[in-house]
């Protein structure tokens with residue numbers, strides 16, 4: 122089986138999930154990053170199965186993955202699935218794929234199922250190392266389970282309630298135009314910047330230009346946070362989202378091995394906002410138990 126995973130990712134979480142699909146699916150899997158400087162991926166006709174991956178932005182799929190889906194030729198019955206990552210597992214996120222799924226179905230795609238993986242926040246607040254460790258370990262177990270389900274021919278209803286559809290649509294039509302207007306408010310702090318240009322290279326929208334020692338942020342921004350998250354000196358200020366900025370990779374594979382970090386934080390020691398994750402992990406535990414997958418096997 123030949124599988125293509127078309128992935129939009131601002132700060133790498135969704136690409137990490139795509140890499141897990143590549144690891145666990147017994148198939149020839151190729152991951153294509155949706156980014157303006159990346160080559161245009163091959164057409165779906167060359168593959169038996171297509172996955173679309175994205176990070177949830179304001180309860181919806183970000184503009185680049187929606188635009189990319191719209192540019193695809195007719196899918197003529199091609200089997201597709203959707204996977205998404207987000208910083209919390211609340212069911213308010215459930216409707217986020219509805220627009221994408223509609224585009225895929227309108228093109229004749231046979232949408233099999235969608236999956237949601239909770240991964241560390243790249244915006245709003247930084248998850249603790251213990252929480253990030255738990256997220257990464259569970260995501261690995263869940264992708265293994267979902268890869269098996271694909272191989273067993275899974276098919277599920279992907280339709281969501283009208284409330285969830287409207288909720289997602291309202292946020293989408295506000296957030297997406299806003300990100301473009303807001304883009305030029307990003308700035309580089311000259312006293313911190315080391316001119317490595319990582320922000321320029323990482324921006325999936327090719328929205329940052331560097332000339333004569335100065336950075337310019339245009340209106341193509343989709344607020345993916347790649348530039349400020351990856352900046353090695355935390356030199357980028359992010360306009361209105363100053364208090365929501367998260368800088369620096371979570372080093373997930375190192376956290377996974379770190380025995381000083383208690384596992385599983387949720388539910389055992391969940392306090393404050395982390396109590397909101399109990400339901401998500403209860404649902405994961407139930408599915409893993411049914412599939413006879415032991416999450417502890419994913420701790421190195």
Ligand SMILES: Cc1cc2nc3c(=O)[nH]c(=O)nc-3n(C[C@H](O)[C@H](O)[C@H](O)COP(=O)(O)O)c2cc1C
Pocket residue numbers: 129130131132133134135136175176177178179180181206207208209210214240241242243244343344345346
């Ligand atoms: C602009 C923006 C909006 C976001 N909105 C949500 C949201 O509505 N719900 C949520 O759980 N996480 C939200 N997040 C968090 C991301 O979905 C999450 O960190 C994701 O795993 C990032 O994936 P990436 O590294 O592939 O970009 C948002 C992040 C950004 C930057």
